[in-house]
Amino acid sequence: MADSHAVDPTEQSLWRPLRLLQASMDADIARSYSERQIDGLKPSFVMELLRLHARGPLTIAELAESVHRTHSALSQKVAAMRTAGWVETVVGDDARTRKVTLTDKARRVVGRLAAEWRATEGALADLEAEIPYPLSQVVADIERALEHKSFHERIAEKLTEDPAWS
Structure with a gap:
């Protein structure tokens, strides 16, 4: 329940x-x-x-x-x-x-x-x-950031900080 x-x-x-x-x-x-x-x-x-x-x-x-x-x-x-x-x-x-x-x-x-x-x-x-910041530019910027550290790596880091994941 x-x-x-x-x-x-x-x-x-x-x-x-x-x-x-x-x-x-x-x-x-x-x-x-x-x-x-x-x-x-x-x-x-x-x-x-x-x-x-x-x-x-x-x-x-x-x-x-x-x-x-x-x-x-x-x-x-x-x-x-x-x-x-x-x-x-x-x-x-x-x-x-x-x-x-x-x-x-x-x-x-x-x-x-x-x-x-x-x-x-x-x-x-x-x-x-x-709009002041086009979505196509946002996507390109996110892709560049993910080249430095993948989304999986970012999630994994956050999971190590959460005791519920242990």
Whole structure:
């Protein structure tokens, strides 16, 4: 039974607002699709759909590498996109390989998806111009700091200070 006086560490989160902001912005992107009757499309599918359009059919491993995701994560995403009717798998160069390709449904909207991608990037550039310290600069600065000491190392140091971890 939970202690009614226990401190809930999840009440504090420095980056939760960032995740919530991104979710809100993704919802606005999804709203754009809905307004154009592009139903059942998740914003998280668009990069892979555009990549397949630009490069042609790819194996899951090739697609995963091209979007910097793990094979496992991409395999799950491809399954979801297949269920939603955006992609299908076809026999590859030899009978042992399968390639992911766009369906006719995806090919009909891919031009609009590219337009949305460009519009979103333009809107992000406008937002970054309005704020004193652009998020893209924050990311670059964090990456540089992590080159000196990894996030894992930073967490490990904090854990050695917490008696509950012992």
